[in-house]
Amino acid sequence: MASSGPKRVPIPKNGVDYRDKVVLAPMVRSGELPSRLLALKYGADLVWGPETIDRAIIGTTRRLNPHTSTIEFSRLPTSKIKNPTLDPENRESVIYRIHPDFEKGRLIYQVGTANPDLAVQAAKMVAPDVAGIDVNAGCPKPFSTAGGMGAALLKTPDLLCSILTKLVEEIGKVYEIGISVKIRILDKPEDTAALVKRLAATGITGLTVHCRTTPMRPRERAIRGQLKMVGDICREAGVACLMNGDVRSRAEALQLVKEYGVDGAMIATEAEKNPSCFRPEAEGGPHEWRSQWKTVVIEYMRFALQVQNRWGNTKYLLGQMIPGKEKCYADMNSSKCYQDVIKALKLDSVDGMLEQAKTVDERLGIPPRESRASKRARIKEALKSDAPVKNKKERHEREADEGPNAKRVRLPNVTEDSVPNMPEAAAPAALSV
Numbered sequence: 001m002a003s004s005g006p007k008r009v010p011i012p013k014n015g016v017d018y019r020d021k022v023v024l025a026p027m028v029r030s031g032e033l034p035s036r037l038l039a040l041k042y043g044a045d046l047v048w049g050p051e052t053i054d055r056a057i058i059g060t061t062r063r064l065n066p067h068t069s070t071i072e073f074s075r076l077p078t079s080k081i082k083n084p085t086l087d088p089e090n091r092e093s094v095i096y097r098i099h100p101d102f103e104k105g106r107l108i109y110q111v112g113t114a115n116p117d118l119a120v121q122a123a124k125m126v127a128p129d130v131a132g133i134d135v136n137a138g139c140p141k142p143f144s145t146a147g148g149m150g151a152a153l154l155k156t157p158d159l160l161c162s163i164l165t166k167l168v169e170e171i172g173k174v175y176e177i178g179i180s181v182k183i184r185i186l187d188k189p190e191d192t193a194a195l196v197k198r199l200a201a202t203g204i205t206g207l208t209v210h211c212r213t214t215p216m217r218p219r220e221r222a223i224r225g226q227l228k229m230v231g232d233i234c235r236e237a238g239v240a241c242l243m244n245g246d247v248r249s250r251a252e253a254l255q256l257v258k259e260y261g262v263d264g265a266m267i268a269t270e271a272e273k274n275p276s277c278f279r280p281e282a283e284g285g286p287h288e289w290r291s292q293w294k295t296v297v298i299e300y301m302r303f304a305l306q307v308q309n310r311w312g313n314t315k316y317l318l319g320q321m322i323p324g325k326e327k328c329y330a331d332m333n334s335s336k337c338y339q340d341v342i343k344a345l346k347l348d349s350v351d352g353m354l355e356q357a358k359t360v361d362e363r364l365g366i367p368p369r370e371s372r373a374s375k376r377a378r379i380k381e382a383l384k385s386d387a388p389v390k391n392k393k394e395r396h397e398r399e400a401d402e403g404p405n406a407k408r409v410r411l412p413n414v415t416e417d418s419v420p421n422m423p424e425a426a427a428p429a430a431l432s433v
């Protein structure tokens with residue numbers, strides 16, 4: 001990889017060298033702990049956590065969860081304050097979760113901020129547990145830019161530089177971890193160049209450039225025309241430069257890094273769908289998604305259960321990883337708890353996963369519920385011989401099967417909603433006549 005240069009900012013003792021790395025991008029929702037662990041398992045060199053706003057992490061309580069061996073930063077949800085009887089370990093209150101063993105030296109915390117003091121306060125909360133702090137200066141969403149955060153910082157370079165300088169002085173140097181920034185390109189290359197020069201002079205050790213301008217939609221092709229220039233400026237300043245935008249695999253990343261003279265690459269959307277994109281070619285490269293998604297999903301489920309991931313997040317990620325055309329996509333979508341989804345994915349016979357799912361449901365306080373798909377299948381089964389006859393042809397067919405005098409008993413008012421939850425084995429008997 002192109003990592004030689006006239007100058008190199010020294011690598012902090014507890015921090016990371018961003019050079020020669022293919023990394024998982026920061027992704028709200030899609031960058032929670034199980035997703036990061038899976039990316040690492042498949043070979044990601046570093047993982048970014050989802051952007052977490054400074055005020056969200058400030059004031060949280062750090063504790064080790066003995067059930068999962070993870071460090072959790074949590075706060076009391078408002079509902080819990082109103083109702084003190086709620087389970088004190090309610091997962092919904094966890095703002096950020098880290099696996100101190102698996103992520104050691106490889107996790108970058110991304111902060112959303114528009115205020116140097118709050119940025120430092122937030123960074124102090126997690127600094128002993130992470131290898132670097134990254135500032136989000138690229139998010140175009142109104143919830144970020146409205147507060148002057150994310151891509152809005154590209155228009156206030158003085159503020160962005162003061163945030164980075166303060167983080168370098170009060171966090172980077174004190175905790176000896178890396179400080180970096182993630183930006184987007186600006187319309188004019190000369191404006192991007194001027195900005196990157198200023199940022200690189202703040203003492204940061206890494207800079208990621210997302211090769212899209214702020215108004216560009218994710219589906220628009222990344223523009224790589226300014227990339228070499230950004231890489232050159234960073235190298236001149238001794239700052240590692242990661243490229244981002246439309247990188248789909250480790251192999252492609254390595255080739256692009258060479259082509260554009262940057263130090264590494266960051267993958268987002270492809271990793272969300274198929275984290276095996278980080279697999280080295282020597283290990284077979286990425287799985288072919290449409291045919292082998294299940295291999296990846298099984299590994300994901302192992303991590304989700306192991307760290308007792310929030311159910312809603314697990315379901316969301318499964319929605320990204322399972323091709324929409326698969327039959328089990330709909331079943332997964334109607335799942336209401338871990339036990340449901342394990343059955344929907346037909347993983348009940350895999351390594352005690354169903355048992356584990358039961359424990360996790362209990363720990364997360366998710367009441368056992370039957371999915372719509374399973375309920376529908378059960379009702380269909382129970383009503384099979386009693387379904388109303390639609391037309392003459394159907395009646396003839398049925399009479400041929402059962403004889404004209406076959407006893408036909410309709411179940412009164414049995415609808416999908418009126419069938420109570422009951423063990424599947426008990427259902428047909430309860431409905432038989």
Ligand SMILES: Cc1cc2nc3c(=O)[nH]c(=O)nc-3n(C[C@H](O)[C@H](O)[C@H](O)COP(=O)(O)O)c2cc1C
Pocket residue numbers: 025026027028029030050051110136137138139182210218244245246247266267268269270272
């Ligand atoms: C679901 C999702 C969430 C994202 N959240 C963040 C975020 O928290 N912080 C950030 O800097 N960028 C975020 N991004 C942008 C990505 O990090 C990345 O810059 C962008 O998707 C381009 O990379 P790609 O072409 O590989 O998808 C997010 C993207 C996606 C798809």
